[in-house]
Amino acid sequence: MNFELTKEYVEHIEELIELKNRDAIRAELEDWYPADITQLLIELETEPAKYLITQLDTQPAAEILADLDPNDRKEFLKHFTSEEISRYVNVFDSDDAVDLLNEQPIRIREEVIALLEDREQARFILDLLHYDEDVAGGLMQKELVKANVNWNVNETIEELRQQAEDVGRVYTVYVVDDYGKLLGTLSLKKIVLAHKNTKIESLYEKDVIYVETYRPAEEVAELMQRYDLDALPVVNVQGKLLGRITIDDVVDFITEQASSGTMAMAGITGEVEVDDTIWEQTKARLPWLLVGMMGGILAAKFISFFEGDLKMVPAMAAFIPIIGSTGGNVGIQTSSIILQSLAEKSGMDDSLTQRLIRMFAVAFINGIIISCIVFGFNLLIGNEIKLAIVVSTALLSVVFLASFMGTITPIFLNKVGINPAVASGPFITTANDLIGYGVYFGIAHVLLQL
Amino acid sequence: MNFELTKEYVEHIEELIELKNRDAIRAELEDWYPADITQLLIELETEPAKYLITQLDTQPAAEILADLDPNDRKEFLKHFTSEEISRYVNVFDSDDAVDLLNEQPIRIREEVIALLEDREQARFILDLLHYDEDVAGGLMQKELVKANVNWNVNETIEELRQQAEDVGRVYTVYVVDDYGKLLGTLSLKKIVLAHKNTKIESLYEKDVIYVETYRPAEEVAELMQRYDLDALPVVNVQGKLLGRITIDDVVDFITEQASSGTMAMAGITGEVEVDDTIWEQTKARLPWLLVGMMGGILAAKFISFFEGDLKMVPAMAAFIPIIGSTGGNVGIQTSSIILQSLAEKSGMDDSLTQRLIRMFAVAFINGIIISCIVFGFNLLIGNEIKLAIVVSTALLSVVFLASFMGTITPIFLNKVGINPAVASGPFITTANDLIGYGVYFGIAHVLLQL
Numbered sequence: 001m002n003f004e005l006t007k008e009y010v011e012h013i014e015e016l017i018e019l020k021n022r023d024a025i026r027a028e029l030e031d032w033y034p035a036d037i038t039q040l041l042i043e044l045e046t047e048p049a050k051y052l053i054t055q056l057d058t059q060p061a062a063e064i065l066a067d068l069d070p071n072d073r074k075e076f077l078k079h080f081t082s083e084e085i086s087r088y089v090n091v092f093d094s095d096d097a098v099d100l101l102n103e104q105p106i107r108i109r110e111e112v113i114a115l116l117e118d119r120e121q122a123r124f125i126l127d128l129l130h131y132d133e134d135v136a137g138g139l140m141q142k143e144l145v146k147a148n149v150n151w152n153v154n155e156t157i158e159e160l161r162q163q164a165e166d167v168g169r170v171y172t173v174y175v176v177d178d179y180g181k182l183l184g185t186l187s188l189k190k191i192v193l194a195h196k197n198t199k200i201e202s203l204y205e206k207d208v209i210y211v212e213t214y215r216p217a218e219e220v221a222e223l224m225q226r227y228d229l230d231a232l233p234v235v236n237v238q239g240k241l242l243g244r245i246t247i248d249d250v251v252d253f254i255t256e257q258a259s260s261g262t263m264a265m266a267g268i269t270g271e272v273e274v275d276d277t278i279w280e281q282t283k284a285r286l287p288w289l290l291v292g293m294m295g296g297i298l299a300a301k302f303i304s305f306f307e308g309d310l311k312m313v314p315a316m317a318a319f320i321p322i323i324g325s326t327g328g329n330v331g332i333q334t335s336s337i338i339l340q341s342l343a344e345k346s347g348m349d350d351s352l353t354q355r356l357i358r359m360f361a362v363a364f365i366n367g368i369i370i371s372c373i374v375f376g377f378n379l380l381i382g383n384e385i386k387l388a389i390v391v392s393t394a395l396l397s398v399v400f401l402a403s404f405m406g407t408i409t410p411i412f413l414n415k416v417g418i419n420p421a422v423a424s425g426p427f428i429t430t431a432n433d434l435i436g437y438g439v440y441f442g443i444a445h446v447l448l449q450l
Numbered sequence: 451m452n453f454e455l456t457k458e459y460v461e462h463i464e465e466l467i468e469l470k471n472r473d474a475i476r477a478e479l480e481d482w483y484p485a486d487i488t489q490l491l492i493e494l495e496t497e498p499a500k501y502l503i504t505q506l507d508t509q510p511a512a513e514i515l516a517d518l519d520p521n522d523r524k525e526f527l528k529h530f531t532s533e534e535i536s537r538y539v540n541v542f543d544s545d546d547a548v549d550l551l552n553e554q555p556i557r558i559r560e561e562v563i564a565l566l567e568d569r570e571q572a573r574f575i576l577d578l579l580h581y582d583e584d585v586a587g588g589l590m591q592k593e594l595v596k597a598n599v600n601w602n603v604n605e606t607i608e609e610l611r612q613q614a615e616d617v618g619r620v621y622t623v624y625v626v627d628d629y630g631k632l633l634g635t636l637s638l639k640k641i642v643l644a645h646k647n648t649k650i651e652s653l654y655e656k657d658v659i660y661v662e663t664y665r666p667a668e669e670v671a672e673l674m675q676r677y678d679l680d681a682l683p684v685v686n687v688q689g690k691l692l693g694r695i696t697i698d699d700v701v702d703f704i705t706e707q708a709s710s711g712t713m714a715m716a717g718i719t720g721e722v723e724v725d726d727t728i729w730e731q732t733k734a735r736l737p738w739l740l741v742g743m744m745g746g747i748l749a750a751k752f753i754s755f756f757e758g759d760l761k762m763v764p765a766m767a768a769f770i771p772i773i774g775s776t777g778g779n780v781g782i783q784t785s786s787i788i789l790q791s792l793a794e795k796s797g798m799d800d801s802l803t804q805r806l807i808r809m810f811a812v813a814f815i816n817g818i819i820i821s822c823i824v825f826g827f828n829l830l831i832g833n834e835i836k837l838a839i840v841v842s843t844a845l846l847s848v849v850f851l852a853s854f855m856g857t858i859t860p861i862f863l864n865k866v867g868i869n870p871a872v873a874s875g876p877f878i879t880t881a882n883d884l885i886g887y888g889v890y891f892g893i894a895h896v897l898l899q900l
Contacts, residue, residue: 341723366736
């Protein structure tokens with residue numbers, strides 16, 4: 001059961017594909033889950049991969065395609081005709097079908113939809129194509145089991161029997177009125193335990209958590225986590241039941257969010273993997289390195305104004321790194337904490353003033369401790385007391401400024417609708433560094449002249 | 451339905467609590483989900499919060515307690531007697547009960563278990579207390595519905611009826627043999643649609659994904675995501691079914707992992723929230739600021755060796771920031787990409803050599819571009835060509851070294867069993883900075899003497 005992919009195994013499969021030994025391949029893959037075959041597939045070249053997938057039954061092949069990374073899939077499907085694609089999309093869950101079609105050029109998309117054998121699927125897809133990817137409507141699937149509130153258990157089971165094939169996992173039956181308005185839910189457990197003639201009316205749970213189609217994906221994730229939901233029904237503004245969002249899609253969304261947040265913090269554009277090409281990696285990384293470089297050039301230009309001071313007290317140069325790194329570290333810490341609180345959106349937030357006061361108190365304690373230690377170090381190694389005062393004053397100011405910027409920037413970005421995660425990234429760090437050097441040389445210039 | 455907590459509402463509830471108006475409170479909270487009441491509860495002082503929760507029925511009150519943040523809960527429960535705690539733990543899911551008890555001092559833990567009315571629950575808890583928190587056994591709950599393979603559908607429904615009250619959500623019925631060995635699964639959908647006399651033998655799904663109790667939590671999360679599972683059965687080494695892990699616990703685990711990764715990157719120890727006390731925030735942040743400070747002091751000490759060079763060419767000081775920031779940025783980018791690939795643990799990894807070669811190629815391109823631009827800038831502002839060569843050579847070397855360190859460090863930490871996420875943190879960044887300054891002043895010292 002515990003599936004491990006080895007180099008030898010991949011080579012063995014490649015050989016079988018080379019020999020076009022269809023029976024051996026099918027026998028080999030029979031016991032595997034589609035998710036395991038996906039792992040194998042991404043290790044193969046395009047041609048053998050295509051051969052492999054066309055040897056499988058339509059259902060597992062479709063699951064593998066649904067499972068592929070969107071970029072890999074887009075590349076891979078270039079080698080398929082619209083007829084071939086439509087054969088797989090025909091058995092997709094409608095949400096996955098829309099994701100796949102959105103990656104395709106419009107012409108292919110329309111051809112595939114036109115070719116779909118299952119006309120209900122085609123209608124589902126056309127419905128779903130209206131929605132943006134990052135709202136509830138874009139996450140939902142049309143497949144669900146619903147029961148009219150006037151039915152009894154027997155009629156519901158009949159409906160379940162008819163729907164069962166299309167609906168992958170039934171978490172719950174949704175109860176609607178004659179107009180399709182969502183009224184509540186009915187768990188399978190209750191259906192199993194109830195008498196056949198019991199009216200749904202008297203069985204179903206009226207408290208139901210739902211979202212409207214236009215709600216952002218973050219809110220969907222937050223709702224499903226807060227209320228521990230397996231599936232969340234989606235309604236239009238009139239309350240009509242349109243679809244459901246299942247927890248597995250939300251898990252994927254949460255994981256993606258987390259990883260793109262980390263990447264943004266590290267100064268990487270988009271998603272990069274260790275086995276991406278050299279060009280892809282360079283493209284993702286160079287822009288932020290250039291931002292950092294521009295900051296460095298500005299810092300150099302700026303410091304060169306103070307060359308006179310540096311000639312007088314060359315020891316000043318030695319403290320450039322500590323000023324930069326302290327400002328950077330404090331800024332990132334502060335903005336990360338603020339970012340997390342923005343992401344969690346707790347019910348009732350402290351006011352901005354309260355936050356700033358607390359941040360400043362923390363900054364004060366940290367700043368005083370660091371300044372004192374560095375002051376002691378300066379005296380210990382026999383630096384002039386004037387320089388020691390300059391360095392420690394600058395450090396304290398930098399800690400304060402970086403705390404302020406780290407608090408304000410993500411809140412401001414969030415307000416104006418920019419992803420606040422960039423506030424932990426290289427751009428803001430670079431800005432903080434520059435401010436730090438400004439403070440340091442400014443203070444030095446004034447104090448050393450005295 | 452869309453629950454929003456306002457300051458006014460909290461004050462309203464506080465007043466009702468003040469007046470000890472039990473009926474009004476119950477009426478007020480009746481329509482709310484436990485998760486909503488949790489939001490309200492954390493806004494209250496300890497005494498009113500305790501009053502509020504004791505006015506609720508045991509079941510919702512228990513759900514609220516299970517929902518609380520562990521630290522808040524630990525503080526809160528100090529104001530409860532063991533009898534009071536046991537009343538709630540009695541109706542907890544066994545996995546949540548164990549989490550709560552693990553936060554308590556041993557004496558309280560034993561008292562609560564002794565006082566539990568539901569003796570099966572007590573046995574479940576004693577079973578689960580054996581397992582570490584971060585393995586499959588520590589995530590599982592004992593509540594599940596199992597059916598003997600020799601039963602028919604009717605007998606299974608009977609069992610379901612008896613278990614239904616204890617088992618929160620039934621995703622699937624687990625099929626076992628006479629010795630309790632896990633054989634497969636049976637979905638509720640199949641039970642609903644099957645004839646009453648059908649043998650389970652002929653209905654159930656033999657392919658089942660499971661974990662052993664000792665498997666790490668990361669592996670559990672990975673399995674459930676890869677195979678899109680709602681629940682994962684847990685077995686002992688003999689294959690006997692012991693419990694199940696539900697997807698909501700894994701979602702919590704994934705979210706915690708992601709946020710602690712981000713925090714580690716930002717140089718913050720543990721979990722800090724914006725509304726933690728000043729002291730908690732300082733404690734979480736100061737250690738890493740001190741690490742950064744030590745690095746800064748070392749850098750200062752180090753640069754002061756080169757005061758002679760600096761006196762000769764004060765413009766050298768101006769490029770200290772760009773050396774530091776470029777090294778830092780490249781290091782973090784590289785280690786983040788490596789970290790991500792370690793976290794994803796794809797089936798078949800590239801060899802270390804292949805990774806290093808690719809990393810170096812990317813470093814070479816990025817390094818060359820940055821060095822050339824900075825070289826141009828130096829000539830443009832009229833710096834000496836010698837200095838320009840020193841700076842650009844140092845930059846190129848720093849990019850290479852930081853790429854190397856960023857690749858090697860997380861892989862090494864991972865090998866020796868330390869959480870590699872610290873490799874994106876302040877410690878490694880500081881080390882990279884120091885190496886960068888070493889390279890810069892070393893090259894400068896040699897080249898400028900020529």
